[in-house]
Amino acid sequence: MPFSRVFSRPLRIGALALLLPLFLAVGCAQLPKDVERPVSNALAVPAETPLGALVQQRRGAERARFDSGFVLLNGPAAAYGSRLALIEAAQKTLDLQYYAIHADASTGRLLRGVVDAARRGVRVRVLLDDFHSTGRNALVMQLAFEPNIEMRMFNPVAGARGSSVGRMFNALGDFDRVQQRMHNKLFIADNAMGVTGGRNLGDAYFGIAQTGNFVDVDVLAAGPIVQDMSRSFDSYWNNERAYPVQSLVSREELLKMRDQARAATAAQQERDGNADGAKPPDGEPRPSDAGPTEAQRAAAWDEKPLDLRTVTFVWAPAVMLADKPAKIAAESDSPPDTSPSPALVVTRARSADGARRLSALEDASASADGGETVVSGLLQLIDQAQKDLTIISPYFVPGPDMKRAFAAARARGVRVRVLTNSLASNDAPIAHVGYARHREELLAMGVALYEMRSEQAGLGSALGASGASATGESRSMLHSKVLVMDGRLLVVGSMNLDLRSQLQNTELALLIRSAELSRAAIAQIDSVMQTGAWHVEQADGGLVWRAPPGSGLADTRTEPDASVGLRLLLKLFGPLAPDELL
Incomplete structure (x- = not known):
């Protein structure tokens, strides 16, 4: 969750105000100076690896017109299996x-595979935003x-890593820099697949x-599109904002934190075993730190790698957009970055013979290249x-530019x-306020709004807890970032359509010109809109949430399930939180 979303949570504002003088008196921890960052880059000739050879073989066997291939991964099994497959295939x-990157069961399985790959000679580079690297x-x-x-x-973020709260207090003196985060997501093997x-x-x-x-x-x-993904990775990896772990924390400190985490887990398990089953006084559910049971893991995915030899690729032209690292400020005492543009278009994908371009993608990428982010x-x-x-944006806080773009599209x-x-x-309900205050204006201009269904959510979720439903079942939270345009252009990336993604966090997006992939994405989105989402409309001077047909639910005039x-x-x-901080 972005730094400012934590600070804008309403129940913490008062506590911060009371404690601010104390923390200013204590002073802020500092980041290390003169850090060595050896420069390294992606594999230069991916075709010489088995994975690169597989890509060439698949492209030739399928007589693909385009150099780059894509698979739309929807669902936990495919998402997890693809990463396992890349780990096993990397040479x-x-x-x-x-x-x-959370320290839990699924990540543990992946990272054990990463360590095994390193032990067989694979060079591994891991670049992680530092905001969540506290506690466990x-x-x-x-x-x-x-x-x-x-x-x-x-x-x-400078300071001890025992708790996120302590690090936030250390960051008060450098708030503008620290609230900006690297939101990019990449998982690349041999510079051939990612x-x-x-x-x-x-x-x-x-x-x-x-x-x-x-x-x-x-x-x-x-x-080749993966090589462009790698160029973006390298630009972040070799940037002055990227600090080797050894410059921030020692192995001994991490081992001490590991022992503390184990002790805390054991104590929690003992408390759970002695509990009498009574609910908390306010009746709200409480999140648990316990990991998934074997039955839950088996029901979700079977930990089998995706078969990269048989998976069906769609070969298509593509463009990748990635914010430059300069979008995030360096240390406060460093000279400012003078790069002319904080946005980067890193590829213009061609057909296999290199002689023919698709004008629609060229026009699209040229238009996108005109943006600053x-x-x-x-x-x-x-x-x-x-x-x-058609757009999916879990955090949707439209600023003036976005509303103008939607209004112009509707006028056409x-x-x-x-x-x-x-x-x-919403796992960050305060961010919902930034969307809700624009809801009626969007509806008035003719934008159709759909909101993901969930189980009952209460006050616990206002604190950012992905709490269990009243029935004890896990609730679903939308996190996809997708745009489909005119049935032929698919955009998948890390970005939300909100001011935080536009102005503060770094993001990336993959633009694929494919009617086939666009149809597949639209089919999935339509299914959710029809069976798993509330359709918001204006009616009789107010808002009404239309229940999905056949759901057995009734229409409502209040925020459903909350x-x-x-x-x-x-x-x-909500009115106290400005849009740009949500």
Whole structure:
């Protein structure tokens, strides 16, 4: 969750105000100076690896017109299996770039495979945004002390890693820099195949968390487009904002934190065993740190690698957009980055013979290239829509530029549909306020709004807890970032359509010109809109949430599935949070 979303949670504002003088008196921890960052780059000739040879063989056997191939990964099994397959297939290099890597069961299985790959001679580089590397999750940093593995933390937060709260207080004096985060996601093997999209690494992203799971979409890419993904990775890896783990924390400190985490887990298990089953006084569910049971893991996925020899690739032209690292400020005492543009278009995909381009993709990428950031580029792209625009954005906070783009599209007769989280399905409910305050304006201009269904959500979710439903079942939370335009252009990436992604976090997006992949994505989105989402409409001077047909649910005039307390809390405190900080 972005740094400012934590600070904007209403129940913590008062506590911060009271404690601020104390922390200013204590002073802020500092980041290390004169850090050595040996420069390294992606594998130069991926075709010489078995994975690269497989890509060439598949392309030749299928007589593909285009150099790059894509698989739309929808669902935890395919998402997890693709990463396992890349780990097992890698012979030379593995490059991982993520906003969050959680120390839990699913990640443990993946990272054991990464360590095994390093021990057989694969060079591993792991680049992780530093925001979530506290407490138990800091243990992921032990990778840096494994032979043949390098790990760097991007835009680190100074201070001890025992708790996220303590690090936040240390960051108060450098708030503008620290609230900006590296939100990119890449998983690349031998510079020949790679996965990108919205997923971080953790149980909740692979369908086995006990309390709440994210609905997400990834793309497996093969061919020259992966080299462009790697160039983006290298630009972040070799940037001054990337700190080797060893410059931030020692192995001894991590081992101490590991022992503390184990002791805390044992104590929690003992408390759970002695509990009498009584509910908390307010009746709200509490999240559990317990990992998934074997039955839950088996029901979600069977931990089998995807068969890269038989998976069906769609060969198509593609463009990748990636924000430059300069979008995030360096240390406050460093000279400013003077790069002319914080956005980067890193490829213009050609057909296999290199002689023919698809004008629609050229026009789209040229429009996107005019933006100052990835999201601004996508807004330029929206200006090219002629018939249909379908968007999934879990955090949807439209700024003035976005609303102008939607209004112009509607004026051209373009059908615009947006699927986002409901208040109940949002893992950061305060961000829902930034969407809700624009809801009636969007509906008035003709934008169709759909909100993801969820189980009952109460005050616990206002604190960011992906809480269990009232029935004890895990609830679903939308996390996919997808755009489909005119039935022929598919965009999958890390970006939300909100001001945070546009102005603060770094993002990336893969634009694929494919009617086949666009149809597949639209089919999945339509299914959710028809059976798993509330359709929001204006009626009789207010809003009404239309229940999905056949769901057995009734239409409602209040935020569905959210408790009265949560709705009231956000109504009172929501106006205090500006859009750009949500």
